Amino acid sequence: MPPAPDQHPSLDEQVAIYQREYRDLDPQVEKVVNALSRLDRRMNVAYGRQLVTLGLGHAEWEVLKELVMAGDPYQLWPGTIAKRLGLTPAAMTHRIDRMLAQGLVTRERDPHNRVRVIIGITDEGREKWLQVMRRASVFEEALLQDLTSVERALLGELLTRLLRRVEHAQPDAGGRLTDLD
Numbered sequence: 310m311p312p313a314p315d316q317h318p319s320l321d322e323q324v325a326i327y328q329r330e331y332r333d334l335d336p337q338v339e340k341v342v343n344a345l346s347r348l349d350r351r352m353n354v355a356y357g358r359q360l361v362t363l364g365l366g367h368a369e370w371e372v373l374k375e376l377v378m379a380g381d382p383y384q385l386w387p388g389t390i391a392k393r394l395g396l397t398p399a400a401m402t403h404r405i406d407r408m409l410a411q412g413l414v415t416r417e418r419d420p421h422n423r424v425r426v427i428i429g430i431t432d433e434g435r436e437k438w439l440q441v442m443r444r445a446s447v448f449e450e451a452l453l454q455d456l457t458s459v460e461r462a463l464l465g466e467l468l469t470r471l472l473r474r475v476e477h478a479q480p481d482a483g484g485r486l487t488d489l490d
Contacts (some may be wrong), residue, residue, distance in 0.1 A: 320344055352452075359444045365437055368404050369413060373438045376414070376430040384429040386419070413437060 318326065323343055328334045360370055375390050376383045391401035405428060408414045413434035419425040430438070453461055 320347065355448055356445065359441065359448070363437060363440050363444075364411075365441065369408055369411070369437075370441060372404060372408060372428075373413065373430060373434055373441075376428065377435070377438055382429065383435070384427045386425055387416075387428055390428065408434070 320340060320343055324334075324336050324339045327339055328336055357367060360367060365373075371394050372390060375393055376385060379385050387401050387405060388398065390396075391398055394401075396404070405414060405416060409416055412431055415429040415431055416426050417429065419427045456464065
């Protein structure tokens, strides 16, 4: 019997439907891939809700994250950020302009190359980043609460192996690709 129109099929039901329609399907592979996809979608929704409560959007979070990952003094050129995020220079400029207005970042002339500008994180931007990380840590700990430390380590290693394979097979897929937009 099909699920109610407002109810998504369970993971096992989805795999069974796929297998019914495509008999060559490996149900173990399909279950892993669909579980990862569903988990990713739900985690993104949860993170998005946390960002909204802090007055941030995903776009702003991405920039703050890149600046923090750059390390002290938490500065990058806009083109570097744009490339890492798969954005056009125009889209990056628009994003930076919004974040400047919010007091999250600074934009200054690069002292080593007066033609270029450099983007830095403000104290307020750094505090927003920390608030997001604190909330995310609580959510992530709850997400993994049923796994032992050994299971967490194993899951982390297995997912990292999958990620390495995908990154090797598609090294250009780290950002937004125009053929996928």
